Amino acid sequence: MSITSQEFDFVRRLISTSSGITLEDGKEYLVDMRLASVARQFEISSVSDLIARMQSPSETRLHRPVVDAMTTNETSFFRDLHPFDAVRTDLLPEMMKLRAAERKLTIWCGASSTGQEPFTLAMLIREHFPELARWKVEIVATDISGAVLAKAREGIFSQLEVNRGLPATYLIKYFQTGAKGWRLKDDILKMVDFRYLNLIEKWPEMPSCDLVFMRNVMIYFKIEIKKAILRKIANVMRSDGYLLLGGSETTLNLDDAYQRVPVGKTICYRLGKAAGSAAPKKV
């Protein structure tokens, strides 16, 4: 039996205020389906009972797992491929020239889910830029969901997960088999620092970033939230850095501080008045 409209409204409000995620009308079935596992986890007999308990001030401990369960964590290695081509052919070579004196690069993957995106970047760096092994390369990966962060930190992936997008040569080179699946070798695992960060709350101190990946998360947010996040990204991104968004996301009509920079088949964004940086390329 599906949840009532009052129950749906309560969950919808909680999800919106805690994560910014908008649940459209008609998503009762989704709430019902996703919260069934939370109810089981806390040995609560039904989703309706779970929602009733969540409304008690003494049961706010249930809020976090419920928000976790309502996040969509879809991801894969080399997702969409061309953004990673752009990183390999243009963005990293350019950044390496710009940062040659500092020998330091910082990449941030906001909304990194189970880690395939930051680990793709880590492997790509090892594979194509061996000289960066002598640089300080920091890959910070953040997400709101404790469950996906815990999985990402383990660096263990199922056959199904590695079948999605990971070239066989990378699998052989950067993973080892284990009882629980394919485990990333320590060298790659250690390159990524996974942290909790809720994009709609006050952000913890972030390093200045050369590349920001904020892909496939703003689709879930209302316009005002997208605008606020783009503004905050501009503050953590170096003036000559690049932002990459998901295939259906854009800064257009949201924040005109960003310029579109087509690189191969992908669109990157950089801050308009990039002091001391190379002119945007039109590829």
Ligand SMILES: C[S@@+](CC[C@H](N)C(=O)[O-])C[C@H]1O[C@@H](n2cnc3c(N)ncnc32)[C@H](O)[C@@H]1O
């Ligand atoms: C569809 S995944 C995107 C993963 C990866 N960036 C990619 O493109 O493959 C969206 C992720 O955004 C996270 N998320 C949703 N709302 C968030 C918020 N307010 N703050 C931080 N992360 C959030 C979810 O937990 C989920 O892991």
